[in-house]
Amino acid sequence: MVAAYREARVALPRRRTRLSAGYDLAAAEAVTVEPGRVALVPTGLKVYLPADEHVQIHIRSSLALEHSLILANGVGIVDADYADNPDNEGHILVALRNCGDRPVDIARGQRIAQAIFVPYRRVAGDVAGGEREGGFGSTGRQE
Numbered sequence: 102m103v104a105a106y107r108e109a110r111v112a113l114p115r116r117r118t119r120l121s122a123g124y125d126l127a128a129a130e131a132v133t134v135e136p137g138r139v140a141l142v143p144t145g146l147k148v149y150l151p152a153d154e155h156v157q158i159h160i161r162s163s164l165a166l167e168h169s170l171i172l173a174n175g176v177g178i179v180d181a182d183y184a185d186n187p188d189n190e191g192h193i194l195v196a197l198r199n200c201g202d203r204p205v206d207i208a209r210g211q212r213i214a215q216a217i218f219v220p221y222r223r224v225a226g227d228v229a230g231g232e233r234e235g236g237f238g239s240t241g242r243q244e
Contacts, residue, residue: 125212126144126146126213126215127144131209134205136204142194143192143193144192144194144214147193148179155178155179158214158215159177169201171197172198177196
């Protein structure tokens with residue numbers, strides 16, 4: 102289930118065609134991504150997932166081709182335990198890097214990425230660590 106984060110007035114993501122795999126994510130506020138820099142773009146969304154599912158975040162190809170933007174982490178992964186984390190309540194943020202030589206303005210409501218819901222399996226004998234203790238980029242901090 103996808104829900105609006107706090108009281109953000111954002112449209113819930115939707116697929117644009119019958120065979121689209123991804124749900125379009127839009128910027129919840131205007132952000133400028135400076136050349137050579139990374140900016141976190143809020144979506145105003147959070148997602149609740151079953152324990153055996155995650156969401157992959159992929160940049161929209163038009164942003165890459167027309168504005169030299171890439172995802173700073175290649176592909177974003179939203180784990181099932183990201184929702185309601187203590188750092189940011191599970192707010193989905195998209196980390197964009199500007200590889201061009203001009204600032205790129207992202208408008209509020211502009212589609213910036215796609216979210217793809219993906220089930221996954223665990224290997225036999227899997228022993229996971231503890232509980233999530235933070236938000237964006239927090240899973241490696243417990244080690």
